[in-house]
Amino acid sequence: MNNTINDNLIKNSAVVAISNKISLLQRKIFNFLIAFAYSDLDIEEKFTIDIKYLKLIVWFNSKNTYHLKEALEGLLVTKVTFNILGKDKGTWSATTLLSSVEFHKWMCTYSFSPVLREKLHQPNIYAKIKLSMIKLFSSKHSLCLYEIFIDYHNIWQTPIISLDDFRKLMGVEDHQYKEFKRLSMRVIKPAIKELSTIWWYKVEVKYQKQNRKVTALKFNFTEIAKPKKPIQEMKVFHNLDLQDRLVKDFWLWLREAQKTIKIYPIPYIKESLTIIKYKIAQKVVKNIPAYTITVLKNDYTPVTNKQKKSLLSSSKRDEWQRKTNWDWLKDSKNTTGLNLLHNAEHHNVSKVQEKVKKYFLNLSKKEQKTLIEEFEEQKITSDILKTIYKKEGIEGTIMNVMFFGWIRKYKNISND
Numbered sequence: 001m002n003n004t005i006n007d008n009l010i011k012n013s014a015v016v017a018i019s020n021k022i023s024l025l026q027r028k029i030f031n032f033l034i035a036f037a038y039s040d041l042d043i044e045e046k047f048t049i050d051i052k053y054l055k056l057i058v059w060f061n062s063k064n065t066y067h068l069k070e071a072l073e074g075l076l077v078t079k080v081t082f083n084i085l086g087k088d089k090g091t092w093s094a095t096t097l098l099s100s101v102e103f104h105k106w107m108c109t110y111s112f113s114p115v116l117r118e119k120l121h122q123p124n125i126y127a128k129i130k131l132s133m134i135k136l137f138s139s140k141h142s143l144c145l146y147e148i149f150i151d152y153h154n155i156w157q158t159p160i161i162s163l164d165d166f167r168k169l170m171g172v173e174d175h176q177y178k179e180f181k182r183l184s185m186r187v188i189k190p191a192i193k194e195l196s197t198i199w200w201y202k203v204e205v206k207y208q209k210q211n212r213k214v215t216a217l218k219f220n221f222t223e224i225a226k227p228k229k230p231i232q233e234m235k236v237f238h239n240l241d242l243q244d245r246l247v248k249d250f251w252l253w254l255r256e257a258q259k260t261i262k263i264y265p266i267p268y269i270k271e272s273l274t275i276i277k278y279k280i281a282q283k284v285v286k287n288i289p290a291y292t293i294t295v296l297k298n299d300y301t302p303v304t305n306k307q308k309k310s311l312l313s314s315s316k317r318d319e320w321q322r323k324t325n326w327d328w329l330k331d332s333k334n335t336t337g338l339n340l341l342h343n344a345e346h347h348n349v350s351k352v353q354e355k356v357k358k359y360f361l362n363l364s365k366k367e368q369k370t371l372i373e374e375f376e377e378q379k380i381t382s383d384i385l386k387t388i389y390k391k392e393g394i395e396g397t398i399m400n401v402m403f404f405g406w407i408r409k410y411k412n413i414s415n416d
Helices: 024-040 051-057 065-077 114-120 140-151 163-170 180-198 233-237 240-248 254-263 266-281 288-298 305-330 336-341 351-361 365-379 383-395 397-410
Strands: 008-012 047-050 079-081 094-096 100-104 107-111 126-130 201-210 213-223
Touching: 008 024, 008 114, 024 047, 024 051, 024 065, 024 140, 047 051, 051 065, 051 107, 051 240, 065 094, 065 100, 065 107, 126 140, 140 163, 140 180, 140 201, 140 213, 163 180, 163 213, 180 201, 180 213, 240 254, 240 266, 254 266, 254 288, 266 288, 351 397, 365 383, 365 397, 383 397
Parallel strands: none
Antiparallel strands: 008 126, 047 107, 079 094, 100 107, 201 213
């Protein structure tokens, strides 16, 4: 399966004009799930995406992954009406947006209903939506308008939309904003205002009235001059791997990583990260994210070939030392390895820490090795931690704290 996402989403016009009962996040997710599966919609029934990758591409800044999963599950149970504006002459009317969702660790497997999958793949009538644009919206109303406008981009205006249909498109319930004045103030005007800051078109709305009461509306849009430079968000969208690296390996907040990619040239960022990685290996960096920002801001001297060779040979020595330390730990007759794990500098540890260490030391050699291997697999995932682990092994101060803290949670050891 092709796991790349094209910035241009081909979206069936009937799927654009849906009853907007879903949230802004759910609409963004749904669009990206279509794009992720698009090339294989005709041959595959199920599609699997990494949740961490999904968080990056929808710019989901929260650490609460449960909220993201909840949004995905909501697409499974929310029934929506399609083709409200009647542009697609097909017969289908309503379905859920997803027919199944399964989670396994950090992977999400999802599927569309056969009818929806057929409609999504190579539709006759479609809107070409920019995924890099939809990530910028903060309101589901403005995002919905953007998709509808793109769908009617060739004629520069929407059809006349009855007020009832417009409320469905915006996801406004019957009990909300019954007076048109409030609907305009809370939905229409804010949506147009946000749209004008993102989309390069001027939008005007015209109302159709009956007995002084608004019964329908219509939107016209005209192109305005684009800025000479392309939007910076495109740069972030095309460098998701670098964004992921800044977050995972150099501990930047997601927004800080996105800002970094917008401001600096990509080759300069990559060269700077080489410098930072070298300094981390030398143990001269106390605050990794702050140091990363400082290096980028002040344009530090690049790492020389001599330094790279030194770092390489140093890494080999560290690996040899780590293996030697592991040999000590394996040898039950040699108490040095045990002392390294239970050294004097930690004599003031809490009772629960002592309990965790006692639990580990009472295991057999085979059980200890298995536990350490599980720790390596689950926790030593970033380049920074791998560098520290190669340098110090399990006996180092940082790894020591991480290891026994992990055992405490993994084995659910309490102070009782």
